[in-house]
Amino acid sequence: MNSVTVINHPLVQHKLTIMRDKHTSTAGFRRLLREISTLLCYEVTRDLEMTTTTIETPLTEMEAPTLAGKKLVFASVLRAGNGLLEGMLDLVPAARVAHVGLYRDPKTLQAVEYYFKAPDSLDERLTIVVDPMLATGNSAIAAVDKLIERGAKDIRFLCLLASPEGIAKFQSVHPTVPIFTASIDKNLNEKGYIMPGLGDAGDRMYGTK
Numbered sequence: 001m002n003s004v005t006v007i008n009h010p011l012v013q014h015k016l017t018i019m020r021d022k023h024t025s026t027a028g029f030r031r032l033l034r035e036i037s038t039l040l041c042y043e044v045t046r047d048l049e050m051t052t053t054t055i056e057t058p059l060t061e062m063e064a065p066t067l068a069g070k071k072l073v074f075a076s077v078l079r080a081g082n083g084l085l086e087g088m089l090d091l092v093p094a095a096r097v098a099h100v101g102l103y104r105d106p107k108t109l110q111a112v113e114y115y116f117k118a119p120d121s122l123d124e125r126l127t128i129v130v131d132p133m134l135a136t137g138n139s140a141i142a143a144v145d146k147l148i149e150r151g152a153k154d155i156r157f158l159c160l161l162a163s164p165e166g167i168a169k170f171q172s173v174h175p176t177v178p179i180f181t182a183s184i185d186k187n188l189n190e191k192g193y194i195m196p197g198l199g200d201a202g203d204r205m206y207g208t209k
């Protein structure tokens with residue numbers, strides 16, 4: 001079974017509390033999401049494979065550590081994934097980006113695909129799927145299904161909030177994809193929202209309803 005890592009760094013938890021607060025403005029929410037995503041990125045990339053390269057410092061030559069392999073792929077699940085993507089790219093500017101356009105049908109809670117674009121050689125890259133919310137798990141499963149269909153083999157899923165129900169469902173379909181999250185909340189409500197949660201991440205980021 002895949003692992004679930006809860007990123008409980010004090011700065012992450014502090015920022016998350018402000019994001020959950022319904023009085024936080026759209027601008028504040030967006031800024032915090034960008035800030036928190038750099039901290040989450042730090043954790044999700046902690047064990048990346050390294051190699052060395054020969055460089056010259058002003059004083060001497062040395063074998064210095066550098067990331068191994070092909071550039072990472074950050075796969076943003078639209079729309080809300082873009083809020084995490086920005087901060088991740090601040091930290092890893094050379095990463096390639098995939099966009100997976102999905103919305104959750106409010107009645108059926110099924111994920112409906114409307115867009116997909118990804119870089120080539122997905123099979124040779126680590127793909128980190130980013131979406132703030134793992135609620136029923138349907139969107140995360142659909143995004144990973146699509147990336148696997150296009151060749152991705154080494155995948156991690158990064159979110160801000162996850163529900164226990166969503167984690168269980170995701171693990172049952174994609175048992176080898178590790179999950180990273182800042183919190184596992186209590187449960188889902190009857191409309192499929194994470195409780196206590198933070199509301200609709202996309203709406204809070206963009207000021208829509």
Ligand SMILES: O=P(O)(O)OC[C@H]1O[C@H](OP(=O)(O)OP(=O)(O)O)[C@H](O)[C@@H]1O
Binds near residue numbers: 109111202
């Ligand atoms: O686990 P699930 O039950 O599938 O719910 C999670 C999905 O819901 C939200 O997206 P939404 O459909 O609201 O689209 P948006 O990002 O465009 O607002 C969120 O960003 C996830 O993609």
Ligand SMILES: O=c1cc[nH]c(=O)[nH]1
Binds near residue numbers: 080133194197198
């Ligand atoms: O709580 C939830 C559930 C799905 N999507 C969100 O943005 N929030």
Ligand SMILES: [Mg+2]
Binds near residue numbers: 201
């Ligand atoms: Mg939304």
